[in-house]
Amino acid sequence: MPASSASRGADGASGGAVQPAIACHGVSFSHDGVTRALDGVDLTIAPGEFVCLLGGNGSGKSTLARHLNALLVPDEGVVEIEGRDTARPENVLPIRACTGMVFQNPDDQLVASLIEGDIAFGPENLGIESTEIAARVEAALREVGLQGFGAREVHALSGGQKQRVAIAGILAMRPRILVLDEATSMLDPRGRRGLMRLLHELNEGGMTIVMITHLMDEAAEASRVVLLERGRIVADGAPGDVLTRTELLARQHLEPPCSVRLAAALAQEGIEVAPYVDEGEAAVSIAAAVRRMHRSQDGGLRLSRACSATHRGAACAATAHKTRALLSFDHVFYSYLDRARRRRHERRRAKVGDDRAWGASPDAVWALADVSFEVYAGEFLGIAGHTGSGKSTLIQLMNALIAPEQGCVIVDGVASAGRTGAEHARQLVGVVFQYPEHQLFAPTVLEDVAFGPRNLGCTDAEARERARRALERVGLDAAHIGDVSPFELSGGQQRRAAIAGVIAMEPRVLVLDEPTAGLDPASRRELLGLLDELNRAGTTIVMVSHVMEDLAAHCGRIVVLREGTVACAGTPDDIFSGACDLAASGLDIPATERLARRIAEQGVSLAQRAYLDEQSLARGIAAACGAGGDA
Amino acid sequence: MGTIFSFGSYYPGTSLVHRLDPRTKLLGGLAFIVLVLTAHDWAGLAVVLAFVGVLYALARIPLHEALASLAPLMAIVVLASVLNLFVVQGGDVLLRLGPLVVSEGGVWSCCFVAARLALMMAGMSLVTLTTQTLDLTEALERLLAPLARFGVPAHEIGMIMGIALRFMPQFASELVNIYRAQVSRGAGRGSALARARMLPALMVPLFTSVFRHAETLACAMDARCYHGGAGRTRLHPLRFSALDVAALVLLVVFAVCLITVNVVF
Numbered sequence: 066m067p068a069s070s071a072s073r074g075a076d077g078a079s080g081g082a083v084q085p086a087i088a089c090h091g092v093s094f095s096h097d098g099v100t101r102a103l104d105g106v107d108l109t110i111a112p113g114e115f116v117c118l119l120g121g122n123g124s125g126k127s128t129l130a131r132h133l134n135a136l137l138v139p140d141e142g143v144v145e146i147e148g149r150d151t152a153r154p155e156n157v158l159p160i161r162a163c164t165g166m167v168f169q170n171p172d173d174q175l176v177a178s179l180i181e182g183d184i185a186f187g188p189e190n191l192g193i194e195s196t197e198i199a200a201r202v203e204a205a206l207r208e209v210g211l212q213g214f215g216a217r218e219v220h221a222l223s224g225g226q227k228q229r230v231a232i233a234g235i236l237a238m239r240p241r242i243l244v245l246d247e248a249t250s251m252l253d254p255r256g257r258r259g260l261m262r263l264l265h266e267l268n269e270g271g272m273t274i275v276m277i278t279h280l281m282d283e284a285a286e287a288s289r290v291v292l293l294e295r296g297r298i299v300a301d302g303a304p305g306d307v308l309t310r311t312e313l314l315a316r317q318h319l320e321p322p323c324s325v326r327l328a329a330a331l332a333q334e335g336i337e338v339a340p341y342v343d344e345g346e347a348a349v350s351i352a353a354a355v356r357r358m359h360r361s362q363d364g365g366l367r368l369s370r371a372c373s374a375t376h377r378g379a380a381c382a383a384t385a386h387k388t389r390a391l392l393s394f395d396h397v398f399y400s401y402l403d404r405a406r407r408r409r410h411e412r413r414r415a416k417v418g419d420d421r422a423w424g425a426s427p428d429a430v431w432a433l434a435d436v437s438f439e440v441y442a443g444e445f446l447g448i449a450g451h452t453g454s455g456k457s458t459l460i461q462l463m464n465a466l467i468a469p470e471q472g473c474v475i476v477d478g479v480a481s482a483g484r485t486g487a488e489h490a491r492q493l494v495g496v497v498f499q500y501p502e503h504q505l506f507a508p509t510v511l512e513d514v515a516f517g518p519r520n521l522g523c524t525d526a527e528a529r530e531r532a533r534r535a536l537e538r539v540g541l542d543a544a545h546i547g548d549v550s551p552f553e554l555s556g557g558q559q560r561r562a563a564i565a566g567v568i569a570m571e572p573r574v575l576v577l578d579e580p581t582a583g584l585d586p587a588s589r590r591e592l593l594g595l596l597d598e599l600n601r602a603g604t605t606i607v608m609v610s611h612v613m614e615d616l617a618a619h620c621g622r623i624v625v626l627r628e629g630t631v632a633c634a635g636t637p638d639d640i641f642s643g644a645c646d647l648a649a650s651g652l653d654i655p656a657t658e659r660l661a662r663r664i665a666e667q668g669v670s671l672a673q674r675a676y677l678d679e680q681s682l683a684r685g686i687a688a689a690c691g692a693g694g695d696a
Numbered sequence: 697m698g699t700i701f702s703f704g705s706y707y708p709g710t711s712l713v714h715r716l717d718p719r720t721k722l723l724g725g726l727a728f729i730v731l732v733l734t735a736h737d738w739a740g741l742a743v744v745l746a747f748v749g750v751l752y753a754l755a756r757i758p759l760h761e762a763l764a765s766l767a768p769l770m771a772i773v774v775l776a777s778v779l780n781l782f783v784v785q786g787g788d789v790l791l792r793l794g795p796l797v798v799s800e801g802g803v804w805s806c807c808f809v810a811a812r813l814a815l816m817m818a819g820m821s822l823v824t825l826t827t828q829t830l831d832l833t834e835a836l837e838r839l840l841a842p843l844a845r846f847g848v849p850a851h852e853i854g855m856i857m858g859i860a861l862r863f864m865p866q867f868a869s870e871l872v873n874i875y876r877a878q879v880s881r882g883a884g885r886g887s888a889l890a891r892a893r894m895l896p897a898l899m900v901p902l903f904t905s906v907f908r909h910a911e912t913l914a915c916a917m918d919a920r921c922y923h924g925g926a927g928r929t930r931l932h933p934l935r936f937s938a939l940d941v942a943a944l945v946l947l948v949v950f951a952v953c954l955i956t957v958n959v960v961f
Contacts, residue, residue, distance in 0.1 A: 134919050141881045158921055167917040173909050174916035178706050178829045178862050185931035187920040201929060216708050220865045234920065327786070420703040496880045504877045507898035516897065520882030520890060566881060592939075 072487055084148055086112045086242050086273040088134060090100040091142035093220065094294075095127060100616075102128040103139070104296035107620065110275065110530045112241065118277045119307070120293035120557075121317035122585050126277045129293065130246045133275060143392070146242065162191055165235030167248040171227030180222075180230050181215035187238040198237070206234040209263060224255020225450050236380040242273040250583055253451045253611045254649040261286060261633045270607065279585055281322040282656070284308060285342045290696035292317070318587030323656035329352075330683035336690065344660055351686060352667030358690040390439035390475075391493065392463060392513035392574055397472035399433040399458050433457040433629045436472075440574060440607055445600045447620030448609040449640075454611045455629035460498070462579050465608070476571070492521070495572030499579045501563035502556070510536070510554070510562050511547035515571040528569075534568035536562070539595060557588030561595070568599075575599065576607040581615060593619055617641060617655045617677040625650055642674035657682050707765075707825045707833050712939060713755035718835035720940040722948055725823045730955055732816050738808070739961045741955055744815050747950045751819070755959060762818065765825055769817045777810035779791045824861070825920065833858030837925065851925030863909065874901045 066093050087110040094103040102125045110116055120126040131137040132144050135151040146164055149156040168174050168481055177183040181202050188198045208210050209229040219230065228248055235243065243264075249257045259281060276287065284290050290307040294317055300307045308314070309325050319653055320326070321340075322346035328340035332353070338354045341347035433455045440446050450456045461467045462474050465487035474481045474545070476689040481490035498504070507513035514532035523531060536543040539561040546554065560580070567575065580596070581589040593615060600606045616623055617637045624634045625645055635643035640647075641658050652660075661676040669689050676682040713721075735741050738886070752762055786801025837854030844850045875898060876885070884894040 083803040131915075136918055158923065161919055161921045166916070168912055168916055170912060172866060173912035176859060176862060176913070176917060179708070181931065182828055186917075186922075189928050189930055190921040190923065192929050195930060197935050198929065202931065217864070218706060218708065220869075231916075238920070323891075397873055414881065461876065466876050466880060491880060496877075498873065498877045498880075501877065503905060504874055504897075504901050506897050506904075516878075516883070516893075520893075570882065 070300075083111055084115070085145075086147060087275070087378045088145040089129075089132070089139075089142065090145075092129075092132060092139040092144055093141040094120060094125075094132065094137060094139050096128070103132070103297050105142070105296055106293075106296070108291065108298060108301075109275060112273050113268070113271055115264075115274045115286075115288040116276070117274060117287035117290045117304075118293060119279065119284050119290055119317075119319065119568035121279065121319060123295070124293040124317060125296040126293050127246055128296075128627045130244050130275070130277050131165070133244050134164050134243070135160045136166070139651065142212060143365075147386065158191075162187075162238055162246060163240050164242040165232075165238060165240040167228065167231050167235065167245045168242070169247040169250055171224045171231065171251060174220045175227060175234075177220060179215070180211070180217050180219055180233075182561060183219060183230055184215075184237050185232055191238060201239070202233075202238040205236040208235045208236055208267075210259075223256065225252045225259055225452075228256070228260055229263070232260075233299055236267075240272075242275065243267065244275045244277075246277045247279075248276075249278065249280065253651070254613075254653050255451050265692060273501045281308060281320060281321060282642045285322050304342045308342045318585065320586055322662055325659070326431050327660060327679040330679040331686060333680075334683045334687040336683070336687060344656075344663055348663035348667050349663050352669050355669045355690050357648040391442045391477055392440040392607075394436050394462070394475045395475065396437050397433055397436045397462065397469045397474060398431065398465065399455075399462065399470050400431050401458075418583075431629050433462070436626075436629070436631055438624050438631055438634055440605060442573070442605055442621060443600075444601060445596070445606045445608070445620050447623040447637075448607060448611070448626060449611060449613065449616055449623055449647075449650070449652055451611055452628030453628075454626040454650065456626055457499075457578065458629075459626070460496055460576055463490070463494050463574075463576050465494075492570070493572055494574045494576060495567040495570055497564050497567050497575065497577040497580060499582060501566075502551075502559035505551040505559060505563055505566075508550060509548050510541075510551050511543065512549050514562065514566045514569050517566055521570060532565070533569070535565040538568055538599065539565045540591075543563065555588075557584060557591065560584065560588070560592065563596075568604075572604075574607060576609070578609045579610060579611070581610070581612060589615075613641075613647070613653050614655045614657075617658075620686045625652070627651075637677055638675045639674075640675075641677060661685070705840060706828050707755075707757055707761055709755045709756055709826065711754060713751060713822070715937075715939055715942055716826075717934055717940050718827045718831040719839060719934060720936070720943050721823045721827055722832070722835045722839065724943060725820055727947060727951075728819045729816055730863055731951055732812060732819070734958060735812065736958065737961055738811075739957050741808075741811055741815065743950070743954045743957050744812075744819075748815055748818050748822070749909050755822060757894075758824070761825070762821070765821045766814070769821070770814075772811050773813045773817070775789065777806045780809045781806040794867055809825070828955075829858045829861040831934075833931070834930060838934060855925075859913070866909075867906065870905055871902055873899065874898055877941055910944055 085351060087108065089106050089108040092106040093101055095101050104125075106125075106129060112390075118129060120124045128137065132139060132151065137154050138144075144151045146160045148161055151157070153162055175183045176186050184202045184205050185198050188201055193201070199298050202215060202535050203212075206215055209232055211226070211229055211233065219227065222230065222391055232243070251259055252260065252503065264274055264276070266287070276283065278284060285304050285308060287304055290300070290302065290304050291298055292307055292313065300310060311321050311329060312326065312559075313480075314321050322342055324342060324344050325340040327347065328338050330340055331550045333356075336354055336358065338350050341350055409623070426544055435458070436455070448456055448459065462469060462481075465474070465481040465643075468482055469485075476486075476490040476493050479489050480486050485591070505513050507516060511532050514535055515528040518528035518531040519525075533543040533547065536547065541558065541561055546558070551559060554562060564577070564580070583593055584592065596606055596608065597619060608616070608620065620637060621642045622635065623637055625632045625640060625647065627650040632650050632670055633640060639645070641654055647654055657679050661671055661682050664686065665671050669686065671685045671689060673681070673685050676685055732744050735744055781798060781802045782801045783795050784805040785797065785799045788800045789797055790803065791799060792800040827835075833854035836857060837850050840848055840850035840853060878894060878897045883897055886893050
């Protein structure tokens with residue numbers, strides 16, 4: 066039973082030979098009998114470690130995770146969890162009871178309608194007594210910060226809350242190992258931060274944590290990072306050792322953390338600093354390097370300080386010619402509740418108390434309140450906001466799927482109200498919803514993309530021609546994949562095909578809701594490059610996102626939403642220079658700017674208002690060296 | 697958004713009806729259907745209406761929640777009553793449309809069937825409004841348990857029902873999202889043909905989503921030690937109480953009233 070093996074682990078520790086929590090010896094596994102997803106993996110994880118399994122698509126990281134829970138059994142080799150061989154049928158239940166598993170999609174793993182019912186599911190399967198289950202449910206709710214929410218409905222929760230429920234459901238089984246398979250990849254920054262904090266708390270309480278991710282910020286927080294490549298472990302060590310191996314990461318289409326990229330950019334500017342994964346350490350070492358440069362009086366380092374905002378200009382040159390507003394919101398209000406219900410919800414909310422601390426309140430009264438902003442022809446506008454900030458309502462208003470309760474939405478001079486206004490708006494504004502590949506349906510890619518033009522009344526030949534053109538524009542070869550079923554494409558390709566389906570309608574404004582959500586770093590970069598290209602070719606782009614790095618690097622202007630209102634609007638420099646309180650909106654500042662502030666705290670004076678990519682920050686630091694040299 | 701399709705959603709509460717044993721509610725619901733079928737005139741339906749009204753009041757479910765949960769079922773009611781309008785004949789002929797004949801009897805039957813079906817659904821929807829899905833499935837499982845020895849997979853049926861109910865609101869909101877996306881691609885505009893073309897554009901993505909969810913859900917259940925019904929315990933084990941006796945009494949009173957009204961009128 067679990068209790069006895071825990072005490073055995075403790076005894077082992079005192080005796081000197083700690084029984085590993087997880088031991089994989091020569092593990093190989095193939096899904097199809099041809100290619101090996103895992104190829105001779107040797108991995109030992111001690112109790113209490115916080116391990117990150119890192120790897121690109123097809124690296125076998127998820128396959129390995131499923132071996133740790135006996136969901137998969139190796140073809141060759143042995144996996145032992147706390148000394149139990151996963152291949153033996155009698156071990157399966159004890160292993161699953163002590164190794165909890167959290168999956169990627171928060172919607173897929175909850176079985177019951179009510180939170181307490183779902184948390185009880187695991188203990189019920191273990192045959193634990195009712196009173197004990199009730200006590201465990203209470204304890205688990207407390208541990209994940211959801212006390213008092215037991216009787217709430219699962220369906221009404223945000224993604225981050227659902228992941229917390231999933232973890233609570235595992236905690237109620239009293240596991241000693243927690244495996245998370247990209248569990249944060251579908252969450253917004255607020256949900257992600259909350260989840261990471263929870264994992265650290267659990268880890269401090271002695272839980273062994275194995276986290277599968279491709280997010281570097283998360284990997285940097287682990288105590289150990291294991292990098293997988295085509296089913297083999299290619300690096301294993303402290304984050305500072307693994308995450309600084311730039312070429313190794315690049316082979317897996319992974320980007321090293323910001324502080325490591327900055328070290329590389331500084332090397333190009335002639336400043337040598339050791340790469341650090343921890344941002345605080347990186348800031349200290351860079352500041353020290355700057356001071357060293359001052360002392361050596363190296364005149365050759367005098368670089369121009371004129372590396373201000375112009376740098377990003379190439380990505381979105383359009384901001385400059387604000388010819389006229391193509392789309393404008395004028396004091397727009399919208400609520401999902403009618404007036405009577407709105408009052409009742411206000412009362413209920415006052416009674417329950419505000420619970421926004423861990424996510425958006427589902428009882429918020431106004432989805433949007435007094436929202437005004439404009440989108441100009443040719444620009445690349447970013448809209449930033451966390452889940453529940455009103456961004457999905459905003460998108461539906463742009464597309465006239467709903468009409469504002471007060472105020473107007475004006476598309477190219479025509480108000481979107483009424484039937485003709487709505488038709489006009491839909492023709493001019495194309496919307497790519499979140500996870501657009503989930504809307505693919507036709508037997509072939511070409512047919513799917515031609516769906517929109519056909520609905521517009523195009524002839525068959527014309528619709529196909531438009532579809533072909535749209536596919537070329539998103540970088541897919543119509544001749545090659547036009548006749549393939551959309552379901553046979555890779556995840557990144559499916560998303561492009563879905564975007565082509567909107568482009569084929571030839572809208573003047575393309576609105577995208579979280580276009581990079583759930584993509585791996587390689588497909589993400591490709592997709593953002595594609596949006597820049599479309600923008601250069603003249604399409605106005607509105608990108609809704611909570612990934613601040615993406616917004617900073619690609620948008621000419623950013624509108625920040627907070628609780629249904631416009632919190633701030635301006636150029637990325639305006640937004641990220643500290644004028645806008647992003648934390649209050651549940652958003653981050655881009656990693657480079659965060660690092661720049663830390664370096665400035667170390668006494669290095671940086672000229673620019675905001676640094677939004679590592680090259681410009683590296684130049685800024687070099688300039689600081691040069692300036693010091695002059696003095 | 698959730699209110700668009702809320703049949704099967706639980707309305708949290710601690711009322712008398714909520715606290716009933718789900719087995720009582722399930723069997724009571726069946727008895728209710730049979731009894732409502734015996735009502736053959738408006739007086740009988742008035743008794744049913746009073747009974748349903750009392751139950752909703754006891755369950756403390758606001759009128760708008762009750763109506764919202766019924767709205768999606770109205771299609772069935774309308775279909776059944778329209779069929780009756782044309783099929784049932786009797787009394788004066790009111791309208792003749794080619795082969796279709798509407799008579800007085802048809803109109804009466806149309807209204808009556810609509811009212812009866814609506815009341816029946818209101819009663820059944822109360823069961824799902826006041827009972828958690830896992831409790832319902834447990835009740836079904838326990839009621840079917842005696843049949844297990846004849847090879848009826850009682851536990852599995854219960855589990856399947858529970859999961860179907862848990863995912864219903866989820867798929868409803870996914871369907872709304874798919875609908876929005878396809879409408880913004882111009883679907884469903886104008887001609888009947890365009891509307892017909894919309895159907896696969898909604899259904900194919902919905903079914904793919906069902907399969908996608910099913911795959912991970914199965915894994916997630918395995919990972920949480922699910923291994924069938926053997927040796928499972930319950931957070932809230934089912935126990936009959938005095939409340940269930942009271943419910944039985946109420947049901948008997950209702951039956952007596954209804955039968956009396958049926959006989960008298």
